[in-house]
Amino acid sequence: MAVVSSPNTEQNNSIQPPKLHPAFEWQRSEEISSLNITMEEYVHRVTGAKHFHLSSENTENVFLVAFRTVPMDSSGVAHILEHTALCGSKNFPVRDPFFMMIRRSLNTFMNAMTSSDWTAYPFASKNKKDFNNLLSVYLDATFFSRLHELDFAQEGHRLEFAEPENPDSELQYKGVVFNEMKGAMSSTNSVLWQTISKYVFPTTTYHFNSGGEPDHIPDLSYQQLLDFYKSHYHPSNAVFMTFGDISAFDHQEKFQEQALSHFDKLDINIEVKDEKRYLAPIAVEESYASEESEKPQSHVVLAWLLGHSSDLGELFRAELVSSVLLDNSASPLLRALETSDIGSSPSPMCGLEDSNREMSIMAGLEGCLAESSEAVERLIIKTLEDVVKNGIPYAQVEASLHQLELHQREISGDGYPYGLQLILAGLSTAIHRGDPSS
Numbered sequence: 001m002a003v004v005s006s007p008n009t010e011q012n013n014s015i016q017p018p019k020l021h022p023a024f025e026w027q028r029s030e031e032i033s034s035l036n037i038t039m040e041e042y043v044h045r046v047t048g049a050k051h052f053h054l055s056s057e058n059t060e061n062v063f064l065v066a067f068r069t070v071p072m073d074s075s076g077v078a079h080i081l082e083h084t085a086l087c088g089s090k091n092f093p094v095r096d097p098f099f100m101m102i103r104r105s106l107n108t109f110m111n112a113m114t115s116s117d118w119t120a121y122p123f124a125s126k127n128k129k130d131f132n133n134l135l136s137v138y139l140d141a142t143f144f145s146r147l148h149e150l151d152f153a154q155e156g157h158r159l160e161f162a163e164p165e166n167p168d169s170e171l172q173y174k175g176v177v178f179n180e181m182k183g184a185m186s187s188t189n190s191v192l193w194q195t196i197s198k199y200v201f202p203t204t205t206y207h208f209n210s211g212g213e214p215d216h217i218p219d220l221s222y223q224q225l226l227d228f229y230k231s232h233y234h235p236s237n238a239v240f241m242t243f244g245d246i247s248a249f250d251h252q253e254k255f256q257e258q259a260l261s262h263f264d265k266l267d268i269n270i271e272v273k274d275e276k277r278y279l280a281p282i283a284v285e286e287s288y289a290s291e292e293s294e295k296p297q298s299h300v301v302l303a304w305l306l307g308h309s310s311d312l313g314e315l316f317r318a319e320l321v322s323s324v325l326l327d328n329s330a331s332p333l334l335r336a337l338e339t340s341d342i343g344s345s346p347s348p349m350c351g352l353e354d355s356n357r358e359m360s361i362m363a364g365l366e367g368c369l370a371e372s373s374e375a376v377e378r379l380i381i382k383t384l385e386d387v388v389k390n391g392i393p394y395a396q397v398e399a400s401l402h403q404l405e406l407h408q409r410e411i412s413g414d415g416y417p418y419g420l421q422l423i424l425a426g427l428s429t430a431i432h433r434g435d436p437s438s
């Protein structure tokens with residue numbers, strides 16, 4: 001997902017932006033002519049906060065601030081914090097300034113999102129005054145959040161009587177994130193995904209459910225939320241990304257004045273380490289809650305841990321392998337899975353996952369009998385051995401290469417503002433301290 005360059009990318013590290021903000025050190029600029037933007041990279045001198053500015057003539061300006069959030073449990077701390085941070089801050093003490101702004105502002109996009117290893121707060125607006133109002137709200141919400149204990153109870157978890165007026169009724173857990181995750185984890189695909197991740201990533205943050213497991217969410221205390229906020233939502237752990245025709249200088253003046261000048265450097269280095277490798281393949285079996293059915297309901301999925309997603313060569317090779325094997329019904333592995341009668345259809349897990357620090361690839365079948373796991377494994381391994389032995393027709397590889405190239409240039413769709421799509425495409429690499437222009 002991090003690939004936005006193309007072969008005609010021109011590199012020019014010598015063109016310095018005309019006006020530099022004294023609080024920031026300019027590191028480099030790179031013109032990406034295929035996208036008609038120049039990426040400028042800065043670091044805040046005192047705190048070490050990063051700022052990537054994608055300078056463009058586009059008047060729909062985009063802002064995003066992201067923090068590396070790498071929880072080491074499934075209490076949902078990063079997700080609950082993302083919700084609670086939006087419940088009021090130093091200069092905007094009202095509850096939910098965000099939702100008031102959504103109604104009043106001319107923004108084209110406002111949101112907050114928790115991924116497996118970052119939390120991001122993006123917005124976009126075509127109106128400069130509106131943009132700056134929203135910027136003040138966002139900077140205040142993220143760096144000077146109020147995090148009231150009642151908001152934690154509201155957004156995270158609390159105990160309530162099943163019938164509010166009846167103290168004899170049963171006590172139940174409630175909370176916005178608690179309920180959201182109860183809904184999310186009732187989907188078989190989410191359970192399957194979390195279960196596979198747990199074994200593919202035995203020791204790093206991806207082992208855990210960053211959204212929160214309903215069983216573990218009540219373990220999170222208010223103090224743990226505050227501690228996580230202090231260490232993670234600090235400029236020393238922040239990445240700012242902006243896009244559009246407002247200059248980096250103008251953004252930095254606001255960042256400095258409204259947030260960064262109030263902080264010193266925090267000496268912590270939050271990062272994801274390389275995952276430990278197994279010495280031999282492991283096989284695991286877990287169960288999930290399903291509705292009663294006559295049909296077989298087992299999922300059998302094989303997963304492999306691959307190289308770094310921020311390494312452009314490794315990423316491109318992994319994308320090519322995934323595309324050649326699994327892209328369509330003519331692709332050998334997908335064809336083998338589609339035509340097999342061991343299961344009902346290819347698993348929705350099939351494909352490459354490249355948003356984590358290290359990539360993984362999966363393939364399998366759903367609608368299998370529990371005892372079919374060895375047959376599925378044999379089918380997949382045999383198909384891969386055939387590909388290794390007999391190769392792939394050149395035209396098929398060429399078609400995949402062409403597909404990948406089109407996919408990189410064509411940044412549109414999803415309904416997100418253009419600049420935000422560019423920013424999100426480079427975010428994971430920026431978070432892992434790679435080069436997001438590549």
Ligand SMILES: [Zn+2]
Pocket residue numbers: 079083177180
């Ligand atoms: Zn949520």
